[in-house]
Amino acid sequence: MSTYGRSYLEKLNKYLEKLPDEERMDAVMEIESHIAEGIANGQPEAAILSRLGDPRKLAKAYRSQHFVEGHRSGSFRDILAMALFYCTTGLLSIMVIPVLAVIAYGFGFCTLLILIAGAIRTFGATWINMGVPGMEVPTEYSMVVAAIIGAIIGGIAYFSWVGLKKYMAFLSTQYRRSLPGGRVSA
Incomplete structure (x- = not known):
């Protein structure tokens, strides 16, 4: 050689x-x-x-x-390590991976908070406000509304998580x- x-x-x-x-x-x-x-x-x-x-x-x-x-x-630590690695591999990854990760984890956390707030409000916590401009949700419907909103936001979190995993799998395939x-x- x-x-x-x-x-x-x-x-x-x-x-x-x-x-x-x-x-x-x-x-x-x-x-x-x-x-x-x-x-x-x-x-x-x-x-x-x-x-x-x-x-x-x-x-x-x-x-x-x-x-x-x-x-x-698939633990948070492993996904974070992979995300950091792939963010160093190209300009598109620097934008796509953090956005999908923030949406997935942020919206997932918000889903939990919404469901907890709905349950607490259902049991009479008056300090939790729930409603849209001009209309307050009745206390007895708090859990139902929280479940609907939580399902929508949780769905966004789930599909962002799936997209993040698929994008990183795609990058792995390209590198290999x-x-x-x-x-x-x-």
Whole structure:
């Protein structure tokens, strides 16, 4: 392998420094093997490296794979870690992911507050106002109105959450396609 090929692998290793050591070494060895195999098959090293593309982008593909495979629980912390990773991957993601996340979690929290307020008001809490301009909701209908409004806002939260997960899955697929062979592993 030429010094250009070694330099490419060193850059890839540097860009993968946030991965666990074992995964980083596996990724670098995989690319090194891919290059060696291509050279053994008579392909010029420059053409192989050109197909692999920028080592920074290739490293993002490996990091994406690591995030998707390592964060399947769907917990708030895991989703936040994935969102932060994908927000660093492009301009559109910087806008889409935070908006969907704020809507999903903010509206979900508001749904809970509306349902709690409706239940409390039903039991006679006069300090909770519920109504539209010009019309106050009778106390005995507070829970029904809260359930209807909560269902609408909860639906918006749910569909934003689903959209967020689908968008991040789409990004993961796109990054994994840039791995050698365009593999999309589970």
